Amino acid sequence: MSIKCIFYSYFDADKGPRVLYQVPENSVTPSSDTPSQPPSLFLFDEISDYIIPKQQLCDRLITFCRNRYRLLGYPTCLEDDKYDRNEFIFNFVIVLDESEEFSSYKPVVKKLARLFKALEEQTGFLWNEVTRSSVYTLIEQVMEDLNSYCECMIPINESNTINLKLFPVIPPPAPIKAYHVPISTVRFESIMDSNWDLTMQRIIPYIDGVNSVRRIAELADADYTLTKKCVSELLYYGCIIIVDVFRFANIYAVNSDLANFVNDTVLHEECQGYISSNGRLLDFPTILELYTSLRQGLSVVEWSLENAERLKDVDVRRFIQFGIIKGFLYRVQKYPVRIDDGSGVVVPLSSQPVAGLGSSASLTGLVTGPPMLDAAGSLAAAKTGKSVTTGVSGGLMVDRSLPLLRYLDGAHHFDSICTDLQQSEKEVLKNLAAYPIEIIDR
Amino acid sequence: MTTERSLIPNPSLVAILLVIRDSAGGNLVFHYPPQPRAEAAHNTSTWRVGETNTDYTSSNSSFSSSSDDDDEADDRNSRSTVRLYGGGAATEKSAVTSQRSRSYDQRSSRRRRDSDHEYDEEDDDDDEDGAHGAEWEHVLGFRHDVISGLLNVPRALSRTRFELSVEQFVFLGYPCYNRPDGTWQRRRREKKPKPETPKTDETKDQEDDTADAVNDEGDITGNDADDEDPDALTLSRSKSPNPPPSLRKKFKREPRKPLEQVPSKLAMFHVVFVMSPPQLEYHSRMNDMYDVAKQFTLALKTQQAEDDYVARETERIIELRERGEKRGDSIHELWSRILRESTLADAIATLYQQISASKIAALKVNDFDFALQIPIMMETAILPSISEPQLPGMHLTTLHTLGSTPSEDEDMLLTPHLALLFLEDVDDIIKEIIQEQDQGSLSASFVQFIQNCKPTLSFAQMISASSPNGIIHPENPEYQYIEYFARHLIYWRKARAIMPLHYRRYYIVSPNADMKRLVPQSIIFNKLFPALPPLPKMLSLLSGKPRPYSAYIPSKDHRQAYMEMLAWLMRYGWVxxxxxxxxxxxxxxxxxxxxxxxxxxxxxxxVEMIQAASISAATATAVNSTSPGIISPGILSPSILSTSVEKSIANGTAIPNAKTREGMDDIPRISLSTGGDSGASNGRPKTGWSDITDSSNPAPPRSIGASTNTPTTPFEKPQLESSSGQLEDSILYEPSQPTPLESAWIERIAEGQPPDIGVIFDRLVKYLNGQHAIEGIALREAISKRELKRVLNAMDRYIVYSRHW
Incomplete structure (x- = not known):
């Protein structure tokens, strides 16, 4: 990733759009020595309309592609009597490869334009031929520093400095769910200081690869929404990764990424070290056989029993976690679905009995459940978004099976239900005993 | 570093503009929709798509709309503002406009004097006088004349990719100029008897061609082959299928009689696609749309060359606009009149509506039928992890099935053994074809093909059913028809190629099934298959340990119905x-x-080698020292010998290579502090940045493999025994390209078997890398299933099986 060229162009009253300085030389206009030789990148004259545009298009970011290069500029227009025709248009243009990810350069181009605009307004920096002559060195320095260090700090005069930095663009994090389990990828104790966000400081000790987000909030006695935001932030900056809750009743199976794991010898050693419970390393074919013997319909418990002999040096939780983290193992989730007795179709949420809204509303006032349960109720409301009022959390206290019914349209798996309702899978199933349900593994 | 291709469709299309240039200057003739809005680009897909702005921290990508409790989304949306030029309050806007227009006039008149540009943008001012205050005076917040000036490109940019962005809007197009002599017609190549001795009147043409060629070099995605004859490409996309390319010649329509070479009034036309793509997907979204833009432009260019079509249509639109202005029509009245009366405007509108809805645009310009689309993914090999954008309902398979156009990815030997799975009701598809009927006999055979298609029946079986002597060659004309029809249906998203359904195969509930659709689909399912177990019951049955599908079929009489149900479940991605x-x-x-x-x-x-004078001592020692115990030169010929030396050298250099990789990874690999055992950092999974970036890029199936497998691939892997001399069991990574030692191992394995098994095993070895479905091998290699089973059973000790999709 690098800048191919930076050039300074302006509108000359006599000659039209012109390039005054370019780094490196002859990039966009032919040199005066060999005018017949075309410039190395593209011909400025062909596209000058998009570099020095009409006044209406000034003061905005304009990019243009030519000859497999991408030009980023921020044409700036100044109006003043001292200029010929009362206006002065200039543009500092950064040229990149067309295929380059260029978003981090956009603020840089903008800032550069603003800076020179300010300089011009203050001292006539660009209009004055003496000060102007330093522009070449400046853009040369900017290009060199950005290409080498992704940042630069170049003093121009006592009050102005070019301060630029390229920030990488990171995609937004996945939405965080209550049942997500964060695993840290950095040593928080070495990077965290007292200036960190308070909730962040509270929750970080509980990020241990086992606790779910909801559980972390609970253990840290932190607000759930804030906890979720913190976790999301950590995910955005790559300080954590997200997996699901590990339990021995879970089911896992390999997916199509397995071949990538097999082809990566570095990963094998990593795996051998990570899964070992006592320092003794398993050979890779055995590891592979163990992973491939995980399959749909087979819980980890059953699988451990089947392979007890080969697993004696293995930490099963870490074994599974490794596969999940590396992406060649997937979790088979269980979805309880409430079905209609007669037809066997799934009962939609809208026809689930809502615990007599009138009465439950009044209950809300009377019954004040423990705060966590309340949060769970409102979360359920947020999730289903249908026919659920705040009364639900009251209803929750009356009949433990009722809020459950809201999860039985097939869109919620046990992980999500159990974390929301703070019940174990067994409890959930027990509470559902009265209803005809099917369980779908996906 | 380009952005990864996202599997989630998001055309990001804001508007389509048509700009022309004629003797009167440049003009924005037509745009659609009449009042484009930037947000429109983001409302088109069911996926939540963020907003692009220059604030790099709030960058965005496509995530599932199912992220229902995602409060950050609203933040991000509210933070981003769409800054349109002059888009403030109305009063403010008009003030700005009048001020700006004054200075614009000054400026443009100055430009006229100053610049020696061949085109004269000042003509834009003409229609501005009369149009003051009309609703269409501003497009996308830009003044009409500003935008037409901007897109009225100089001739130097003709026939290259045009990509200009102004703040969040990107203008993408493929401007087309006429020839220097003022004509549009490209002379047929066939007319030139001998290109190396061009006649004088054709010299010019040729020069022009080379100029075009030079221009096109600047074109990144440039599949310029279609430039010459867009018919060849686009015709095949008309709604009713045409014969396969190889058989098409006789069907090829007569070229219309070339008109007299009258110079057209039209000097340039430029169809501009205005987009607002999410920053992180910028490159892939732009490239997708560029293909559409270019094909559309080329189709128009052909029509313009035939009978001045674009010139006629634009003239008509301009006339309608002028009349509408005089009458004081509202923009909607005017636009609907234009759409009624101009086929070009209508085509642009259709194109916008369909493309921005990620659908296929079936277009007709000047009686020329063609279709354009941004292809969407119908299936994926990779199951998204919980922190990746979700693709619920998308079919999961690692098979490289049939695409809408032939590609290198496809498995030529396997495709005849695939079947078609219709994604819509077959009767509806047939009805649609009959309505479109304009190809006569061909459409009859197409209908027949559709009727004969069964998801349980491979193409090869379809042919052999009609002609019993059937071993199918890909060149078999009957098969070519089938493949062509199949691709046509796939192009139109009516069908997907699958491994034929069979009751002996295994089916599981797809981990990518869209559970949110369970409620409505269970009702539909009940209506379709009233006699069968309901959908939740069926899925629940398929949830357990994988069993052959026949295990769920109560009796032979039920088989037909159960297979139909299976096809339905496959169609909607349930299994x-x-x-x-x-x-x-x-x-x-x-x-x-x-x-x-x-x-x-x-x-x-x-001993032999010392005696052999022909081999130089140097080579001998090199062989001995670099590959101890690997090769036995007595067996191998000298040529193999030298390659093996290269290999071991490659092997040697590969080791530091691998080291640096590890070193790089070490930086983010600080530690994975999980549970109580965070002490031992050695050998923990690397879950640092590399991992995060990997997981955020769902697209290329083999990305991880590709990154590790640099050109020296098969030899890069350190051989387990060479370092320590300690021998362990190991997995062969790339059995199709074994090192000499690996070959020796494979040979040794086969030795212990009866010769017939050994022979077949030799053919199978290359598939044993975990990337070829065993189910496809028998078909591919024309080995009977029984034989295959026998060989695999005999080799059971040496094979590790894994099962996924």
Whole structure:
């Protein structure tokens, strides 16, 4: 990733759009020595309309592609009597490869334009031929520093400095769910200081690869929404990764990424070290056989029993976690679905009995459940978004099976239900005993 | 570093503009929709798509709309503002406009004097006088004349990719100029008897061609082959299928009689696609749209060359606009009149509506039928992890099935053994074809093909059913028709190619099934298959340990109905075919045996080698020192010998290579502090940045493999025994390209078997890398299933199976 060229162009009253300085030389206009030789990148004259545009298009970011290069500029227009025709248009243009990810350069181009605009307004920096002559060195320095260090700090005069930095663009994090389990990828104790966000400081000790987000909030006695935001932030900056809750009743199976794991010898050693419970390393074919013997319909418990002999040096939780983290193992989730007795179709949420809204509303006032349960109720409301009022959390206290019914349209798996309702899978199933349900593994 | 291709469709299309240039100057003739809005680009898909702005921290990508409790989304949306030029309050806007327009006039008149540009943008001012205050005076917040000036490109940019962005809007197009002599017609190449001795009147044309060619070089995606004859490409996309390309010649329509070479009034036309793509997907979204833009432009260009079509249509639109202005029509009245009366405007509108809805645009310009689309993914090999954008309902398979156009990815030997799975009701598809009927006999055979298609029946079986002597060659004309029809249906998103359904195969609930659709689909399912167990019951049955599908079928009489149900479940992505993949395991005892034999042979060979004067001493020592115990020169010919030396050198250089990789990874790999055992950091999974970036890029199936497998691939892997001399069981990574030692192992494995098994095993070895479904091998290699089973059973000790889709 690098800048191919930076050039300074302006509108000359006599000659039209012109390039005054370019780094490196002859990039966009032919040199005066060999005018017949075309410039190395593209011909400025062909596209000058998009570099020095009409006044209406000034003061905005304009990019243009030519000859497999991408030009980023921020044409700036100044109006003043001292200029010929009362206006002065200039543009500092950064040229990149067309295929380059260029978003981090956009603020840089903008800032550069603003800076020179300010300089011009203050001292006539660009209009004055003496000060102007330093522009070449400046853009040369900017290009060199950005290409080498992704940042630069170049003093121009006592009050102005070019301060630029390229920030990488990171995609937004996945939405965080209550049942997500964060695993840290950095040593928080070495990077965290007292200036960190308070909730962040509270929750970080509980990020241990086992606790779910909801559980972390609970253990840290932190607000759930804030906890979720913190976790999301950590995910955005790559300080954590997200997996699901590990339990021995879970089911896992390999997916199509397995071949990538097999082809990566570095990963094998990593795996051998990570899964070992006592320092003794398993050979890779055995590891592979163990992973491939995980399959749909087979819980980890059953699988451990089947392979007890080969697993004696293995930490099963870490074994599974490794596969999940590396992406060649997937979790088979269980979805309880409430079905209609007669037809066997799934009962939609809208026809689930809502615990007599009138009465439950009044209950809300009377019954004040423990705060966590309340949060769970409102979360359920947020999730289903249908026919659920705040009364639900009251209803929750009356009949433990009722809020459950809201999860039985097939869109919620046990992980999500159990974390929301703070019940174990067994409890959930027990509470559902009265209803005809099917369980779908996906 | 380009952005990864996202699987989620998001055309990001804001508007389509048509700009022309004629003797009167440049003009924005037409745009659609009449009042484009930037947000429109983001409302088109069901996926939540963020907003692009220059604030790099709030960058965005496509995530599932199912992220229902995602409060950050609203933040991000509210933070981003769409800044349109002059888009403030109305009063403010008009003030700005009048001020700006004054200065614009000054400026443009100055430009006229100053610049020696060949085109004269000042003509834009003309229609501005009359149009003051009309609703269409501003497009996308830009003044009409500003935008037409901007897109009225100089001739130097003709026939290259045009990509200009102004703040969040990107203008993408493929401007087309006429020839220097004022005509549009490209002379047919066939007319030139001998290109190396061009006649004088054709010299010009040729020069022009080369100029075009030079221009096109600047074109990145440039599939310029279609430039010459867009018919060849686009015709095949008309709604009713045409014969396969190889058979098309006789069907090829007569070229219309060339008109007299009258210079057209039209000098340039430029169809501009205004987009607002999410920053992180910028490149892939732009490239997708560029293909559409270019094809549309080329189709128009052909029509313009034929009978001045674009010139006629634009003239008509301009006339309608002028009349509408005089009458004081509202923009909607005017636009609907234009759409009624101009086929070009109508085509642009259709194109916008369909493309921005990620659908296929079936277009007709000047009686020329063609279709354009941004292809969407119908299936994926990779299951998204919980922190990746979700693709619920998308079919999961690792098979490289049939695409809408032939590609290198496809498995030529396997495709005849695939079947078509219709994604819509067959009767509806047929009805649609009959309505479109304009190809006569061909459409009859197409309908017949559709009727004969069964998801349980492979293409090969379809042919052999009609002609019993059927071994199918890909060149078989009957098969070519079938493949062509199939691709046509796939292009139109009516069908998907699958491994034929069979009751002996394994099907599981797809981990990518869209559970949110369970409620409505269970009701539909009940209506379709009232006699069968309801959908939740069925899925629940398929949830357990994988069993062949026949295990769920109560009796032979039910088979037909159950297979139909299976097809339905496949169609909606509820289930996926569980395939078997195999890895070749080399046990220790094989390695020991090979090593012993090689040591013996090497000792013998060493003696021979000293005696052999023909081989230079240097080579001999090189062989001996670089590959100890690997090769026995007595067996191998000198040429293999030298390659093996290269290989071991490659092997040697690969090791520091691998080291640096590790070193790089080490930086983010600070530690994975999980649970209580965070002490031992050694050998923890690397879950640092590299991992995060990997997981955020769902697209290329083999990305991880590709990154590690640099050109030296098969030799890069360190050989387990070479370092320590300690032999362990190991998995062979790339059995199709074995090192000499690996070949020796494979040979050794086969040796212990009866010769017939050995022979077949030799053919199978290349598939045992975990990337080929065993189910496809028998078909591909024309080995009977029984034989295959026998061989695999015999080799059971050496094979590790894995099962996924």
């Amino acid at each position: 996926t075919n569980l395939l078997t993949f195999a890895f070749l395991k080399i046990p220790k005892d094989i390695k020991v045996a090979v090593r012993e034999r090689q040591a013996r042979e090497q000792a013998e060979a060493a």
